[in-house]
Amino acid sequence: MARSDWRKLDESDVRVRPGKGTRPRSKRRPAHADAAPAMVTAVDRGRWTCAVEADPGRAVTAMRARELGRTPVVVGDRVGLVGDVSGKPDTLARIVRVEERTSLLRRTADDTDPYERVVVANAEQLLIVTSLSDPPPRTGFIDRCLVACYTGGLEPVLCLTKSDLADPAELLASYSDLDVPAVVTRYDEEPEGLRERLDGRVSALVGHSGVGKSTLVNRLVPDADLATGEVSAVGKGRHTSVSAVALPLPDGGWVIDTPGVRSFGLAHVTADDIVLSFPEFAEAAEECPSGCGHLGPPEDPDCALDEVVEGGQARPGRLASLRRLLASRAGLEQP
Numbered sequence: 001m002a003r004s005d006w007r008k009l010d011e012s013d014v015r016v017r018p019g020k021g022t023r024p025r026s027k028r029r030p031a032h033a034d035a036a037p038a039m040v041t042a043v044d045r046g047r048w049t050c051a052v053e054a055d056p057g058r059a060v061t062a063m064r065a066r067e068l069g070r071t072p073v074v075v076g077d078r079v080g081l082v083g084d085v086s087g088k089p090d091t092l093a094r095i096v097r098v099e100e101r102t103s104l105l106r107r108t109a110d111d112t113d114p115y116e117r118v119v120v121a122n123a124e125q126l127l128i129v130t131s132l133s134d135p136p137p138r139t140g141f142i143d144r145c146l147v148a149c150y151t152g153g154l155e156p157v158l159c160l161t162k163s164d165l166a167d168p169a170e171l172l173a174s175y176s177d178l179d180v181p182a183v184v185t186r187y188d189e190e191p192e193g194l195r196e197r198l199d200g201r202v203s204a205l206v207g208h209s210g211v212g213k214s215t216l217v218n219r220l221v222p223d224a225d226l227a228t229g230e231v232s233a234v235g236k237g238r239h240t241s242v243s244a245v246a247l248p249l250p251d252g253g254w255v256i257d258t259p260g261v262r263s264f265g266l267a268h269v270t271a272d273d274i275v276l277s278f279p280e281f282a283e284a285a286e287e288c289p290s291g292c293g294h295l296g297p298p299e300d301p302d303c304a305l306d307e308v309v310e311g312g313q314a315r316p317g318r319l320a321s322l323r324r325l326l327a328s329r330a331g332l333e334q335p
């Protein structure tokens with residue numbers, strides 16, 4: 001899959017190599033060469049929970065070193081830790097380094113939070129959890145997730161739940177032209193296909209309330225309730241974690257649950273960003289008039305993408321799917 005130039009989306013989110021800025025190198029910096037590599041698994045009010053690479057079972061609580069300034073540090077970030085990394089009660093390590101991110105998943109701004117924020121860094125794939133019935137699937141949501149994947153550098157995976165209630169064939173058919181991998185699950189069967197997909201990888205999960213995401217997470221991660229309970233005990237009760245949390249899979253890999261994430265910020269996404277994820281159309285898009293939205297006639301009568309299909313270099317279904325994604329982005333711009 002061609003990667004779009006998602007790194008340009010928002011400089012402030014991606015300024016992840018501290019030390020390159022205006023701040024002079026401090027004398028202490030060389031000591032950070034042996035900072036312990038770790039991954040952020042949870043964030044809660046100025047404290048970061050990290051899993052040390054050498055011993056992933058050890059949960060280390062850390063603060064952000066002053067020299068990092070306001071560099072955002074989110075779940076999935078690969079960091080360097082110094083200080084007390086024993087993970088013993090009442091100890092506190094310091095995050096002195098944040099590695100360059102390989103992917104970004106960004107949340108839409110809402111009323112309580114006027115800024116778009118990175119929710120998860122470095123996830124390799126996004127599991128788009130959708131129930132086949134009760135609640136019925138919403139393709140608009142799926143499409144927006146796909147755009148977030150293509151522009152954020154994640155591989156999308158459709159996870160269709162509750163197949164005991166409805167046949168997945170129709171929904172699968174409507175995504176077949178996008179070549180999105182899909183797994184189908186039901187709660188009375190072991191999710192073996194899903195386990196295989198997740199094995200050894202870092203995967204974020206997103207889905208609307210009621211689609212069966214908790215049911216899945218509990219199945220995949222024994223003691224998931226326990227793990228989330230620990231980090232979400234912020235006066236709201238054990239199971240109301242509101243930010244992403246990474247949970248270790250028993251055989252290696254992580255699932256990052258994203259409670260409360262209902263959609264993704266597409267405000268900075270351009271039509272070209274999306275087209276770049278479709279290699280067969282990327283070149284033709286350069287022939288389009290500037291500012292072309294690539295929707296085709298009547299909106300974009302001179303769009304060059306139709307010629308790719310007419311010339312037999314791409315399936316018509318691919319262009320239709322691409323344009324459906326483009327339209328879901330364009331729809332956001334209307335009041």
Ligand SMILES: Nc1nc2c(ncn2[C@@H]2O[C@H](COP(=O)(O)OP(=O)(O)OP(=O)(O)O)[C@@H](O)[C@H]2O)c(=O)[nH]1
Nearest residue numbers: 161162163185186187208209210211212213214215
């Ligand atoms: N028929 C059927 N019901 C399911 C399946 N998976 C989950 N459910 C039911 O769907 C409801 C919602 O499941 P949850 O796992 O709580 O869904 P969720 O997406 O985590 O929703 P929230 O907890 O609200 O975030 C529950 O009543 C589950 O028992 C399934 O495969 N088939």
Ligand SMILES: [Zn+2]
Nearest residue numbers: 288292294303
């Ligand atoms: Zn065009």
